[in-house]
Amino acid sequence: MNGRTIFAALVVVLFCIVVWFADPMDLILFGVVPLVWVGVPAAIIASVLLLVANRTGRSRRLGLTIFSVVGASTCLVGLAVLSNHFVQEWAVSEAKAFPARIAPYLEEYRRAHGVYPKTLDQLPAKPPLPRLMRGFGYHSDGQSYSFMFPQPGGFIDCWNYDSETQTWELST
Numbered sequence: 001m002n003g004r005t006i007f008a009a010l011v012v013v014l015f016c017i018v019v020w021f022a023d024p025m026d027l028i029l030f031g032v033v034p035l036v037w038v039g040v041p042a043a044i045i046a047s048v049l050l051l052v053a054n055r056t057g058r059s060r061r062l063g064l065t066i067f068s069v070v071g072a073s074t075c076l077v078g079l080a081v082l083s084n085h086f087v088q089e090w091a092v093s094e095a096k097a098f099p100a101r102i103a104p105y106l107e108e109y110r111r112a113h114g115v116y117p118k119t120l121d122q123l124p125a126k127p128p129l130p131r132l133m134r135g136f137g138y139h140s141d142g143q144s145y146s147f148m149f150p151q152p153g154g155f156i157d158c159w160n161y162d163s164e165t166q167t168w169e170l171s172t
Contacts, residue, residue, distance in 0.1 A: 015076060019083040024153030027084055031077040039070045046070070088152040092159070095130040095149050096168055099161050102126055106145060106163075115142035116163075 018027070049063035105123050110116050120126055120138045129137060132149040136158075139146050144163045151157035157172050 011076075015080060019080050020087055022080075022084055024081070024084055024088060025155075027077075027081050031080060035073055035077050039074060042066050043070050091130065091132050091152065095132040095147075096159070096161075098127070098130050098133065099147055099163070099166075103163075116140040116145045118142075 018031075043066070046063040046066035049066070050060055052058070053060040053063060102120070102123075105126050106116055109123055117123060118140055120129070130149070132152070133147065136149050137147060139148070146163060147161040148158050151159060151170060154172075157170060159168050159170055161168050
């Protein structure tokens with residue numbers, strides 16, 4: 001393996017990690033904004049370099065290299081933002097489906113103990129907790145329960161599930 005192959009493999013791995021784990025707001029703040037602030041001036045400089053090279057007969061290599069880097073970066077950031085959107089929508093739908101999957105376990109616990117468990121760890125068996133609910137998840141007062149998770153890309157937006165109405169609500 002040469003250096004370029006290793007670099008390309010690292011870029012692909014980093015791209016996949018960013019798409020899967022990054023919050024959409026992070027992609028905008030650390031991907032799109034720097035690309036605009038650095039990419040647009042770099043493209044202007046590359047244009048000037050190409051114009052000067054065409055007038056003077058000098059090499060166009062530096063201008064073309066800058067354009068190539070800016071173009072490749074733009075494509076990667078754009079693809080990451082689009083891919084991340086679909087990954088986050090999938091994560092939201094997975095989290096919204098969780099109450100229906102765990103409800104039988106909660107009802108079985110309530111029948112056995114008279115109240116819903118305070119934590120999901122009290123259940124003898126349960127499906128795995130969705131990624132978005134980790135650290136938030138489940139709350140119970142004994143008579144009812146609720147789930148919550150943050151809206152990806154939202155500052156303070158949270159999805160809330162109420163067991164009594166069996167509906168999700170986005171609170172802002």
